[in-house]
Amino acid sequence: MVTVVFGARGNVGRHVAAGLIERDEQIRTTSREPGAGDFPTGAHVVTADLERPETLPAALEGAERVFLYAVPDGVDGFVKAARDAGVRQVVLLSSGAVTPGDTADNPIARMHARVESAIEESGLSWTFIRPGMFATNALWWWQKSIREKGIVRMPYPEARTAPVHERDLAALAVTALTEPGHGGRVYPVAGPEASTLRQQVRDIGTALGREIPLEVVSVDQARAGLGETMPAIGVEAVLAGWRAGTEAPPEVSTLVEEITGRPGRTFAQWAKDHVTDFR
Numbered sequence: 404m405v406t407v408v409f410g411a412r413g414n415v416g417r418h419v420a421a422g423l424i425e426r427d428e429q430i431r432t433t434s435r436e437p438g439a440g441d442f443p444t445g446a447h448v449v450t451a452d453l454e455r456p457e458t459l460p461a462a463l464e465g466a467e468r469v470f471l472y473a474v475p476d477g478v479d480g481f482v483k484a485a486r487d488a489g490v491r492q493v494v495l496l497s498s499g500a501v502t503p504g505d506t507a508d509n510p511i512a513r514m515h516a517r518v519e520s521a522i523e524e525s526g527l528s529w530t531f532i533r534p535g536m537f538a539t540n541a542l543w544w545w546q547k548s549i550r551e552k553g554i555v556r557m558p559y560p561e562a563r564t565a566p567v568h569e570r571d572l573a574a575l576a577v578t579a580l581t582e583p584g585h586g587g588r589v590y591p592v593a594g595p596e597a598s599t600l601r602q603q604v605r606d607i608g609t610a611l612g613r614e615i616p617l618e619v620v621s622v623d624q625a626r627a628g629l630g631e632t633m634p635a636i637g638v639e640a641v642l643a644g645w646r647a648g649t650e651a652p653p654e655v656s657t658l659v660e661e662i663t664g665r666p667g668r669t670f671a672q673w674a675k676d677h678v679t680d681f682r
């Protein structure tokens with residue numbers, strides 16, 4: 404049974420591909436640039452662009468299961484190609500921003516909701532993984548500053564968040580793809596514990612073996628700094644998420660352990676796993 408993994412050099416997709424290979428599943432992975440390298444070892448990579456439906460039949464030929472990133476502009480073409488190819492199950496990496504009644508003013512929620520609806524209406528079996536903030540966002544926020552200046556600047560050091568490790572999202576996807584009982588299920592998922600942004604910077608420092616100074620800056624200064632590494636839509640989402648983390652404790656989640664049998668990884672673990680990214 405062939406499983407197609409879209410985005411196999413993505414933060415989550417690469418671990419979905421690796422997890423399926425570990426389970427001896429037959430997989431095909433896709434990229435818009437298969438020559439770019441940096442794919443999981445042992446992955447067979449084919450060209451596919453969800454925004455160019457003509458690239459999809461060859462990528463999906465003979466496949467029964469798909470791990471999918473949410474690309475709204477291509478979703479109708481994807482649904483048609485998947486049904487034509489005989490795909491039976493889609494596990495979608497969606498977003499926790501998709502909550503009932505909460506999509507109108509939120510472009511990130513709208514784009515994921517659009518993809519969820521198309522897949523729900525397709526007749527294919529589906530599982531929607533709806534994560535909160537990724538731990539990998541710390542690369543956008545802090546990698547450049549830690550590497551180049553050895554410091555982190557932020558507006559809300561005491562904001563609490565519960566970031567989720569990309570390997571946990573991948574483990575959820577692999578379980579949903581390979582074990583029965585996940586069709587029609589929505590998995591809202593956050594990290595297993597909440598910590599302040601100050602603590603998260605400390606965790607990176609501990610992994611690096613040195614203290615990282617933290618300077619409190621205004622929201623406008625933070626907006627400008629984040630804008631160097633992130634698109635505007637992401638910057639505003641991050642600032643809103645941080646601000647919310649100063650007002651109420653974030654939701655934590657035990658879902659990863661419930662579904663995969665392995666506890667969710669903490670941010671401190673993520674920092675250790677990514678220490679070379681900050682050197």
Ligand SMILES: NC(=O)c1ccc[n+]([C@@H]2O[C@H](COP(=O)([O-])OP(=O)(O)OC[C@H]3O[C@@H](n4cnc5c(N)ncnc54)[C@H](OP(=O)(O)O)[C@@H]3O)[C@@H](O)[C@H]2O)c1
Pocket residue numbers: 409410411412413414415416433434435436451452453454472473474477496497498499500511533534535536537539540
């Ligand atoms: N960051 C967060 O806090 C957060 C929270 C909730 C949900 N999310 C959602 O999670 C997703 C990001 O996950 P990630 O960090 O693993 O992503 P990532 O590292 O940016 O990788 C995205 C992958 O998607 C593939 N892709 C993008 N456009 C494509 C297209 N038109 N056709 C085919 N493949 C395409 C890319 O493959 P190629 O480049 O190789 O073609 C790439 O491997 C987004 O949908 C985001 O909204 C993020």
